[in-house]
Amino acid sequence: MTPKQGSSSHYRGEAVESVSELNRRYGIPDQVSFCQDPGGFIHVDVKNSWASARIALQGAQLTDWVPKGEAPVIWLSKEASFQKGKSIRGGAPVCWPWFGPHESQRDFPAHGFARTALWEISRVESRSDGSTHLVFRLPEAAFPKNQWAHATTLENHITIGSSLEVDLVTHNLGNQPVTIGQALHTYFQVGDIRTVRLLGLEECVYLDKVAGGVRKIQKGPVNFTEETDRIYLGATRDVLIEDPLMKRQIRVTKNGSTSTVVWNPWIEKSEKMGDMGDEGYLHMVCVENANAAEDVVTLAPGAEHHLWVRYTAA
Numbered sequence: 001m002t003p004k005q006g007s008s009s010h011y012r013g014e015a016v017e018s019v020s021e022l023n024r025r026y027g028i029p030d031q032v033s034f035c036q037d038p039g040g041f042i043h044v045d046v047k048n049s050w051a052s053a054r055i056a057l058q059g060a061q062l063t064d065w066v067p068k069g070e071a072p073v074i075w076l077s078k079e080a081s082f083q084k085g086k087s088i089r090g091g092a093p094v095c096w097p098w099f100g101p102h103e104s105q106r107d108f109p110a111h112g113f114a115r116t117a118l119w120e121i122s123r124v125e126s127r128s129d130g131s132t133h134l135v136f137r138l139p140e141a142a143f144p145k146n147q148w149a150h151a152t153t154l155e156n157h158i159t160i161g162s163s164l165e166v167d168l169v170t171h172n173l174g175n176q177p178v179t180i181g182q183a184l185h186t187y188f189q190v191g192d193i194r195t196v197r198l199l200g201l202e203e204c205v206y207l208d209k210v211a212g213g214v215r216k217i218q219k220g221p222v223n224f225t226e227e228t229d230r231i232y233l234g235a236t237r238d239v240l241i242e243d244p245l246m247k248r249q250i251r252v253t254k255n256g257s258t259s260t261v262v263w264n265p266w267i268e269k270s271e272k273m274g275d276m277g278d279e280g281y282l283h284m285v286c287v288e289n290a291n292a293a294e295d296v297v298t299l300a301p302g303a304e305h306h307l308w309v310r311y312t313a314a
Contacts, residue, residue: 026124031132041082044121046160049130053160056088060119060136060156063091065164065311071246073164073313075189075284078277085116089275090284092186094156094168097148099181099261099292108147111185114154117142122155131161150178152299168307172299179298183261183290184309191245193264193282198222200239200252201260207231207293224285227266231293235260239287252287254309259295261288 017025019042022034033045043063046053054064065074076090087093095111102108109116119142123135138154151174157167172178190196204218209229218232221242236258241250254260263286265273270281289309291297297305 022121026121028124028126028132031126032124032134037082039082040084044134046132046134048126048132048160050161051164053158053164055134055136055158056082056091057121057136058084058118059088059094059115060138060158061088061091061093061115062158062164062166063088065160067162067313070313071248072189073250073311075187077275077280077284079275079280081275087111087115089273090187092166092184095181095183095185095288095290096154096168096170097152097180097182099183099290102147105147111183113142113144113147114138115185119156127159127161129161131159133157133159150174150176152178152180163310163312165310166308169304170297170299170307171304172301175301177298177300179296180305181291181296182307183288183292184307185261185286185288186309186311187284187286188241188250189246190241190243190283190285193224193285195244196224196285197242198239198262198285198287199242200237201232201235201262204232204235204260206233206262222262224264227269228262228264230262231290232260232262233293233295234258241285241287249314251312251314252289252309253312254289254307256297256305256307257289257291257295257309259290259292261290261292262286263288 019034019036027033031048036042042057044055051067055062063076066072080089093115096114098112101110119136120139122137125133136156153171155169159165199221201218208214208216210227239252265281270276299305
């Protein structure tokens with residue numbers, strides 16, 4: 001099918017196409033539609049022969065992916081706040097152009113500005129294999145000049161099919177090198193974190209952020225018995241999330257990244273966060289395809305970088 005290329009409202013001073021216009025320009029009957037929740041959030045709903053999914057235009061953030069006949073793969077907090085300009089707890093947030101706190105400006109937003117900015121949709125395509133491909137673009141007006149003065153573009157390519165693929169594409173349009181840190185901060189739904197283990201990170205060096213950034217070496221699978229916040233370095237292999245209660249295995253395959261972040265806030269931090277939900281920590285784990293710590297990326301003038309990941313559930 002040929003790709004599809006909207007009255008408007010306003011979002012933090014930016015013009016926003018109306019839902020009816022978005023449906024007219026980008027909707028695909030019985031496959032792709034746009035809706036607006038009572039708080040003004042616009043979402044894209046996708047349903048095809050492989051799966052269903054939902055993506056918020058704020059942050060170009062996937063909040064749901066359910067393979068046909070299966071349980072949800074992506075975790076979204078029951079207390080997630082869909083408020084304009086506020087981060088959404090769960091789903092697959094886009095951290096860009098830095099990961100964690102800014103290295104020198106502590107008043108800049110953690111994980112950058114992309115996850116709370118309003119993105120534009122630039123292409124929707126129904127593919128011959130039954131999958132649905134969507135391209136989101138961060139508009140120029142969404143780049144705060146006091147936080148990011150570089151000439152760059154950012155796109156998020158999401159493909160909903162037998163697997164879920166996400167490709168975060170940064171292009172340096174300027175005449176000077178640009179350094180970025182980033183992550184696809186994906187939350188996965190699990191039966192009980194205490195029974196889950198991760199395979200594929202064995203023998204990797206990791207920065208233990210709970211212990212103040214101490215370097216350690218992963219021995220055996222990753223198990224969860226307490227707050228876990230780690231940046232694994234030199235991590236390029238597939239990661240398997242083994243979930244005995246849900247009787248499934250989620251495979252994370254990636255490219256353009258040699259760092260993987262693993263996170264679960266556990267009990268005390270979860271209670272302080274306010275939007276994790278009652279015992280929400282028990283049912284989620286973040287395995288993040290990243291360019292973090294010493295794995296930041298420097299783009300030469302004119303260069304492009306792809307942070308790509310594929311998720312499959314079996």
